[in-house]
Amino acid sequence: MTPAGHILDILRERGFVEQVTEPEAGIRELLDSPASAYIGFDPTAASLHVGSLVPIMSLVHLQRAGHRPVVLVGGGTGLVGDPSGKTEMRTVMTREEIESNAAGIRRQLERFVDFSDGRAILVNNADWLVPLNYLEFLRDIGRKFSVNRMLAADAYRTRYESQEGLNFLEFNYMLLQAYDYYHLYRTEGCRLQMGGSDQWGNIVAGCDLTRRMEGAQVYGITFPLITTASGAKMGKTADGAVWLDPDLTSPYDYYQFWVNTDDRDAERFLALFTLLDLAEVRRLGGLEGARIREAKRVLALEATAIAHGRAAAEAAAAAAGRLFGGQERQGGVPPDAPASELPAAEFEQGVEAFDLFHRVGLARSRGEARRLIQGGGAYVNGAAVSAVNDRITSSAARDGVITLRAGKKKFHLVRLV
RNA sequence: GGGGAGGUUCCCGAGCGGUCAAAGGGAGCAGACUGUAAAUCUGCCGGCGAAGCCUUCGGAGGUUCGAGUCCUCCCCUCCCCA
Numbered sequence: 001m002t003p004a005g006h007i008l009d010i011l012r013e014r015g016f017v018e019q020v021t022e023p024e025a026g027i028r029e030l031l032d033s034p035a036s037a038y039i040g041f042d043p044t045a046a047s048l049h050v051g052s053l054v055p056i057m058s059l060v061h062l063q064r065a066g067h068r069p070v071v072l073v074g075g076g077t078g079l080v081g082d083p084s085g086k087t088e089m090r091t092v093m094t095r096e097e098i099e100s101n102a103a104g105i106r107r108q109l110e111r112f113v114d115f116s117d118g119r120a121i122l123v124n125n126a127d128w129l130v131p132l133n134y135l136e137f138l139r140d141i142g143r144k145f146s147v148n149r150m151l152a153a154d155a156y157r158t159r160y161e162s163q164e165g166l167n168f169l170e171f172n173y174m175l176l177q178a179y180d181y182y183h184l185y186r187t188e189g190c191r192l193q194m195g196g197s198d199q200w201g202n203i204v205a206g207c208d209l210t211r212r213m214e215g216a217q218v219y220g221i222t223f224p225l226i227t228t229a230s231g232a233k234m235g236k237t238a239d240g241a242v243w244l245d246p247d248l249t250s251p252y253d254y255y256q257f258w259v260n261t262d263d264r265d266a267e268r269f270l271a272l273f274t275l276l277d278l279a280e281v282r283r284l285g286g287l288e289g290a291r292i293r294e295a296k297r298v299l300a301l302e303a304t305a306i307a308h309g310r311a312a313a314e315a316a317a318a319a320a321g322r323l324f325g326g327q328e329r330q331g332g333v334p335p336d337a338p339a340s341e342l343p344a345a346e347f348e349q350g351v352e353a354f355d356l357f358h359r360v361g362l363a364r365s366r367g368e369a370r371r372l373i374q375g376g377g378a379y380v381n382g383a384a385v386s387a388v389n390d391r392i393t394s395s396a397a398r399d400g401v402i403t404l405r406a407g408k409k410k411f412h413l414v415r416l417v
Numbered sequence: 418g419g420g421g422a423g424g425u426u427c428c429c430g431a432g433c434g435g436u437c438a439a440a441g442g443g444a445g446c447a448g449a450c451u452g453u454a455a456a457u458c459u460g461c462c463g464g465c466g467a468a469g470c471c472u473u474c475g476g477a478g479g480u481u482c483g484a485g486u487c488c489u490c491c492c493c494u495c496c497c498c499a
Contacts, residue, residue, distance in 0.1 A: 259454090260453060265454095371447075371460090378447090
């Protein structure tokens with residue numbers, strides 16, 4: 001139904017598909033006409049980060065193919081805390097926090113998915129999970145689950161056999177997620193759920209439950225876990241997650257994150273995180289040696305444009321060009337470089353370099369600042385600081401501003417006032 | 418309820434009563450090499466500092482000239498039995 005072919009093939013070619021439930025022909029047929037498909041998001045943070053981009057982009061593709069994305073916010077499941085992580089950190093969240101996080105999530109998704117006129121909807125499972133009655137739930141839903149079968153599921157078996165074991169809440173989590181699917185089938189006609197590969201068990205359970213309750217065939221698709229070529233989970237940097245919220249991760253930093261992609265990941269990421277045609281993706285991915293940077297620049301520009309708008313993406317690209325563009329560093333500074341104001345009077349006498357680097361936050365302690373300088377990684381106006389106790393005086397200021405840099409990429413501006 | 422194992426610096430993990438700010442690895446930071454990549458190599462990696470000092474090894478006490486290392490109690494985690 002799109003020129004490029006069947007949506008399922010598109011998703012598969014672009015690397016979105018890990019597993020699909022049988023029969024696959026059923027999914028194809030389902031997606032031959034407009035359908036509703038849902039993905040759950042945890043409202044545990046006020047912002048989504050790039051780790052959620054695979055599910056988000058899959059919704060973008062679905063919507064472009066004429067389907068209706070249903071975004072499920074796990075407000076109800078969030079109330080008990082998702083235990084599927086390795087450390088069982090039970091985040092206790094109030095309904096208010098969840099509500100506000102859900103609103104934030106929706107705001108971000110609106111950049112990717114069109115929610116107007118019911119073309120996509122957002123639902124919160126707190127609305128149906130909270131009112132559930134335990135006895136009724138056991139009677140109607142609990143009886144449909146075979147403990148034997150659940151224990152055989154990979155997700156549970158490994159935990160079951162592990163040192164930590166498996167607690168009752170974790171064991172029940174699957175039922176709640178399955179119930180979500182059943183509910184969304186009934187209320188929204190969802191017949192496809194997608195999710196991370198860790199959700200496979202839950203998705204299959206939901207398909208089963210819906211079949212047993214309603215006699216309806218529904219389907220599931222899981223995404224592969226995206227890791228970087230060096231094996232790390234994608235989306236984490238030294239400073240933590242790369243957020244989609246521009247207040248948490250600036251468009252410039254977001255762009256930088258993508259430009260710094262490992263060469264080996266460039267093609268795969270272009271397919272997943274941009275909407276360029278595959279032919280172009282293949283061409284860019286085929287570039288060799290230093291020319292692969294071109295592919296990464298395109299990746300960064302396109303990915304940033306989707307998340308923050310084309311104008312912000314171009315501004316970030318231009319700033320990066322000034323900083324890293326020519327043969328020589330042109331003395332540029334990132335557009336959102338942190339800045340602070342210090343009294344000009346202090347610089348009459350001069351401020352010791354290590355002290356200054358520490359005070360503006362480029363080093364966490366005075367000792368770290370000393371080490372930074374000793375290691376040759378501290379720069380004032382582009383020139384390395386030679387000695388720990390060098391004094392920086394007002395003569396270093398250009399137009400009242402001193403540019404400090406730690407390493408290659410971290411800047412801080414000091415304005416003399 | 419009974420029995421056992423264990424809680425060490427960001428993570429994993431070693432740690433004879435003194436030579437432990439605490440091995441090793443990972444992560445991280447900086448430098449070199451590069452291409453704002455990867456790999457590799459080098460240095461750093463609790464705080465303040467010139468030496469030295471100060472605060473850390475689940476918590477609280479205690480023994481000792483001296484405790485991460487021994488004792489007591491408490492808290493927490495895991496395993497086995499009931």
